[in-house]
Amino acid sequence: MPAPQTLIAGVRAEKLEAPMRSAFEIAGGSLDRLQNVLIQVRLKGGSVGWGECAPFQAYNGETQAQALSSARSAARWLAGLDAARHERLAEALAERVPCASARAGLEMAVLDAWARFARVPLWVYFGGAGRRVGIDITVPIVPARDAAAMARAIRRFGVRALKVKVGRRAEEDAERVASACSAARPRTLIVDGNAGYSPAEALRLLRLLSRRGIRLDLFEQPVAKDDLDGMAEVARKGRCAVAADESAASPADVLRLARRGAAQVVNLKLMKAGVRGSWAMARAARSAGLGLMIGGNVESHLAMTCSAHLAAGFGGFRFVDLDTPLLLSKDPMRGVRIQRGGIYDLSRVRSGIGVEPA
Numbered sequence: 038m039p040a041p042q043t044l045i046a047g048v049r050a051e052k053l054e055a056p057m058r059s060a061f062e063i064a065g066g067s068l069d070r071l072q073n074v075l076i077q078v079r080l081k082g083g084s085v086g087w088g089e090c091a092p093f094q095a096y097n098g099e100t101q102a103q104a105l106s107s108a109r110s111a112a113r114w115l116a117g118l119d120a121a122r123h124e125r126l127a128e129a130l131a132e133r134v135p136c137a138s139a140r141a142g143l144e145m146a147v148l149d150a151w152a153r154f155a156r157v158p159l160w161v162y163f164g165g166a167g168r169r170v171g172i173d174i175t176v177p178i179v180p181a182r183d184a185a186a187m188a189r190a191i192r193r194f195g196v197r198a199l200k201v202k203v204g205r206r207a208e209e210d211a212e213r214v215a216s217a218c219s220a221a222r223p224r225t226l227i228v229d230g231n232a233g234y235s236p237a238e239a240l241r242l243l244r245l246l247s248r249r250g251i252r253l254d255l256f257e258q259p260v261a262k263d264d265l266d267g268m269a270e271v272a273r274k275g276r277c278a279v280a281a282d283e284s285a286a287s288p289a290d291v292l293r294l295a296r297r298g299a300a301q302v303v304n305l306k307l308m309k310a311g312v313r314g315s316w317a318m319a320r321a322a323r324s325a326g327l328g329l330m331i332g333g334n335v336e337s338h339l340a341m342t343c344s345a346h347l348a349a350g351f352g353g354f355r356f357v358d359l360d361t362p363l364l365l366s367k368d369p370m371r372g373v374r375i376q377r378g379g380i381y382d383l384s385r386v387r388s389g390i391g392v393e394p395a
């Protein structure tokens with residue numbers, strides 16, 4: 038007999054929008070306003086859970102309109118089902134909802150509603166390894182001078198892990214990385230090509246950086262997502278750890294990457310594989326001996342704190358790239374916030390994600 042209090046009484050999907058301080062540009066395009074979808078799940082017993090869908094057209098082609106209509110059609114189907122069976126619901130959503138970000142937001146809201154009902158903070162649900170994570174902050178594709186100003190602000194905020202977007206033209210990209218580096222003096226340095234380079238161009242960037250005495254801790258997605266030989270070549274010839282982001286959207290992808298030597302680290306994102314899918318990818322990466330990274334699209338504190346729970350609770354994430362709430366000039370959420378030094382502290386979350394609309 039299902040516990041009637043955990044039956045889903047209603048699901049609502051609406052636009053979640055917020056202004057950004059400045060445009061966020063990556064190899065595939067740019068975004069100047071948060072244009073996501075907010076999901077609310079109400080249970081019969083009165084618990085309410087929240088989820089966020091973050092489509093990012095420049096990353097994988099998904100739009101807010103697609104995410105909203107997918108979420109609304111799935112909402113009708115979810116009503117009356119039992120949130121306590123969220124694992125089965127997640128599997129069913131994966132089969133029924135083609136839009137990955139819509140799926141992730143729905144799954145997040147169902148899990149949050151159930152966890153609030155059960156009074157379990159999500160970091161405990163994900164394994165309880167820890168309750169804090171520290172993030173890197175990203176400098177997007179901007180002229181070198183602006184990169185330096187952003188990097189100074191990152192340093193002032195007390196964050197010493199720096200990520201710089203690259204993937205356009207190696208010379209300009211190297212300028213941006215060098216200028217951000219000398220201003221931020223990071224302890225950890227990541228660059229992200231967002232699939233924008235050929236293997237030769239990626240290796241050229243590494244040479245240009247090495248001439249300036251700059252060594253990377255991680256080169257994220259240097260080449261096209263299906264070019265696993267190219268990924269392996271950059272790692273081997275560049276003597277650099279490579280992370281798969283666009284190339285890794287499922288546990289099967291993770292195992293394939295490990296087998297081919299195409300990546301040493303996997304970047305998980307709820308908006309690619311959903312909550313359970315990302316958790317399964319983390320287990321696959323750990324058992325295949327790959328390092329763990331977690332990131333996101335352009336997301337508010339709601340979706341990013343859900344990811345912080347997964348990283349903290351599962352443990353062992355060396356790279357935590359959950360900084361996009363800092364891009365918003367008006368934060369639409371309340372609850373957990375990124376603290377000075379780039380820390381998500383989840384220790385005061387009593388149940389669920391611990392974030393809701395302001």
Ligand SMILES: [Mg+2]
Nearest residue numbers: 229257258282
């Ligand atoms: Mg990436």
